[in-house]
Amino acid sequence: MISSITPIQLATIIHADHKIDAPELSISHVGIDSRKLLDGKTTVFFSLRGGQWDGHDFLNNCYRSGVRNFVIAADRAPVSGGDDFEACNFFVVPDTLIALQALAAWNRAQFKGPVVGITGSNGKTIVKEWLGQLLSTAFLTAKSPKSFNSQLGVPLSIFSIAPYHQVAVLEAGISLPGEMERLEKMIRPSVGILTNIGTAHSQHFTGESQKLEEKLTLFNQTDYLIYRKEQGLVAATVERVFPKERLVSWSENLDSDYHLRVKKQAGGSRIFLVKPDLSIRTFHTPFTDEASLENLRHAIVAASVLGMDPQTIELGVQQLRPVDMRLTSKSGRRNCTLIDDTYNNDLAGLEIALDFMQSQRRKKRRILVLSDFPQIKHSEKVYNRVVQLLNHYQVDQLIGIGPAIGSSVAESEVSADFFDSTEEFLASDLIHSFEDAVILIKGGRTFGFERIVHALEEQVHGTVLEINLNALTHNFHFYKQKLPPTTKLMAMVKAAAYGGGATEIANHLQKLKVDYLSVAYSDEGAQLREKGITLPIMVLNVSADNLPQIIQYRLEPVIYSPRILRIFGEHAQNVQETIAIHLDIDSGMRRLGFEPSEVGELTDLLKSYPNLRVQSIFTHLTSTDNAEHDPFTLRQLEVFQEFTAEFTQRLGYRPLVHALNTAGILRFPDHSFDMVRLGIGLYGISVDHLSADKLQQVGTLKTTISQIKELKKDDRIGYNRAGIMPDHGKIATIGLGYADGFDRRFSNGRGYVLINGQKAPVIGNVCMDMTMVNITGIDAKEGDEAIVFGEGIDLPKLASHIGTIPYELLTGISSRVKRVYFLD
Secondary structure (H helix, E strand, C coil), X not given: CCCCECHHHHHHHCCCEEEECCCCCCECEEECCXXXXXXXXXXXXXXXXXXXXXXXXXXXXXXXXXXXXXEEEHHHCCCCXXXXXXXXXXXXXXXXXXXXXXXXXXXXXXXXXXXXXXXCCXXXXXXXXXXXXXXXXXXXXXXXXXXXXCCCHHHHHHHCCCCCXXXXXXXCCCCCCCHHHHHHHHHCCCEEEECCCCCCCCCCCCCHHHHHHHHHHHXXXXXXXXXXXXXXXXXXXXXXXCCHHHEEEEECCCCCCEEEEEEEECCEEEEEEECCCCCEEEEEECCCCHHHHHHHHHHHHHHHHCCCCHHHHHHHHHHCCCCCCCCEEEXXXXXXXXXXXXXXXXXXXXXXHHHHHHCCCCCCEEEEEEECCCXXXXXXXXXXXXXXXXXXXXXXXXXXXXXXXXXXXXXXXXXXXXXXXXXXXXXXXXXXXXXXXXXXXXXXXXXCCHHHHHHHECCCXXXXXXXXXXXXXXXXXXXXXXXXXXXXXXEECHHHHHCCCHHXXXXXXXXCCCCEEEECCHHHHHHHHHCCXXXXXXXXXXXXXXXXXXXXXXXXXXXXXXXXXXHHHHHHHHHCCCEEEEEEECCCCCCCCECHHHHHHHHHHHHCCCCEEEEEEEECCCCCCCHHHHHHHHHHHHXXXXXXXXXXXXXXXXXXXXXXXXXXXXXXXXXXXXXXXXXXXXXXXXCCCCCXXXXXXXXXXXXXXXXXXXXXXXXXXXXXXXXXXXXXXXXXXXXXXXXHCCCHHHCCCCCEEEECCEEEEECCCCCCCCEEEECCCCCCCXXXXXXXXXXXXXXXXXXXXXXXXXXXXXXXXCCCCEEEEECC
16 A cells, blocks of 8 residues: 555656546555455556566456556557556556556655665575564564565565554565665665675675675665674675764674674573673573574664664563474375475575484485576586585485586486476476485475475375474473483373374484483384384383384383283293383372382392393372372372382382473472473473463464355354354354364364464364354454464363363374474
8 A cells, every 4th residue: 555646646756658537536556466456446557577477468357347547568558458448547657667666665755764674695584574573562563574575575565564654674685786776766774784695696796795785785875784793794895885873783792883692501592782881681582593593683783773672672582483484394295204495595595404304204215306596606616515415414316406407416426317397397207206205395486396395295184283393392491491400301202292293203302312202102112213213212001912013123111010021021031132111100090000019029020030121110190280189299209209219229220210290390390300201291281380381382283264154143054053143244164173183072162263363263063174163353364374273272271161181182183184394
């Protein structure tokens, strides 16, 4: 939307020849897509041209949609066609994109608040998003949507700035010399941020110096330019080009305007801002990677320059969350794992993605699908580096796509196949041959690699369970910090890691150096071994039938009765194998386990089976999350400790001892013993007040709106007409049901989902594959996202509505729901 203008004013602004037959019209909207015209009467349509389309071909469609103002190219005037175009205004210009940019520059000039302009090789979008989030806590903030930083994206971003905004944050990206001058005329930033200079978009520049100077054009008229002083070329150039009073530097050293030092720690980082008077401000963030910490410090300095209160900035930094940076892990066909990085392609990003691939399934082949590097001018050095990376990260197969990559890396020792285009690869038989592989798909946007991802993905069911591995890391370190330094941590990954996917989560926990894993059945442990998990794995429920698996996969069974002990002991002797076992002691659960009074019989029996090695003894506490039962819990611990003392004396050596579960870690820290067992808390579900608001939910179950219907009061909905519309309004049918794990007990208002941040209660009965929800009063459209479990939904409270617990809801998510893993 733009400030309202007349046709004559528009002609002046864009320097157009004109034929005005309806001078009384008012123009306040800009259109470039005939399919997305909101108010034709007040819209001016710019007939832009692209590689495969020409906006002039859609003028008739626009006219039928009510548009009466058209900006057209001189070589397409006068307009002729099926419509008479009565009472219309035509504005004729040499170049319709330049005309659009002229209107954007005029619209920017109407905005009197500060404008932040951001450019650089990497990090533009992240800095823009984070700065926008910080500023929005104090100001009405406009910012570029997504990565709208191009010659077309920038004007569209500027048109989103409304009179009520107090500050705007815009990013600018270039790939050719001369482009930034055009962007600068539109953005005219009062505050500038130069994130960094790297190899991205280098193909049309003679070197980094020329590219840097081109980017600096954006800041010709800024009041302040923010940059990092440690970046040698950047610092030397800006300090030569710009007067000192316009420069705002930051670094980890004291020779800058803002001294920002980082201290990394378990679970995140602290950023210390040392002010000129030597006072210190501390910012807490969960991020530990260098790129995020650099981007965040740019945002902190910019917020400070714009006058935000330091305390407000501190609170805002704590609330920042990772921006989706494209790198996701998905299930692929034929037992493949896909790593989707189809957004950009440069060397730094390739190395990060290869590192992520290396951390995935160890026993799977590693396949890299890689496009040309079209942004790189000096390609020989770049492709030599690619070959080095292929070898370093032990890539088994390369699929190269594009006209240059084949000749450039042909001499690599890695098995390789090359295709001139994405279409050629998709049409080949090779794409159907991948199995048991980790496939990294990385390419520039122009190659359309998202089509490759779509072709290789295992499931297309619209309901997905997103697993945030960063949140898992946060929760792991939160509990780890509560333990004595010598206490080990066992992570429970039974029931497919509480529904999240055991293999991927176990692999991530292995990277985090967890001490032990625990599963319910030996099949689960065997699967983890086959996927490359080498950690010790305790198996809770075993029988004689499991013996071959236990030995083959080096699993460690829980022994809970004399009968089971004899079976395993005799088998170990017969096959001359040593089996590590864990002993379950029943201190009050009354489920499985040896009675404490059996200590003598148990130790005598163990001595008769020397091939059984006791790794640990443990007990299950019944009520660590319920203070009402604390006396019983303490009695359990006392009984267990008494048993442990006598048992170890009789046995002659001391196994690991553990009793505490998730709630017990926080409520009974004096009884951490040698190891604790972390379960649902690892996945972000709080079971006590001590962890409330400190955990991050790992899983987000989401689906989409399939259809919206408008209904009258008392209309009946769903099977058995169980749902009754309370008032005239709307319902949405969403794409999940009880076969996906959305419990049928949520029917008729006992459950809800979040749509655009608002609760939409279930109306009628939950069906097998879909559910109806009441969206009256909610601004929603078909295709919008519906959050079923995740941030903003109190899962324990939701579970209580149907008389169950969060464990049941998490573990009930169907295998047909696609799991997608994020690591930023």
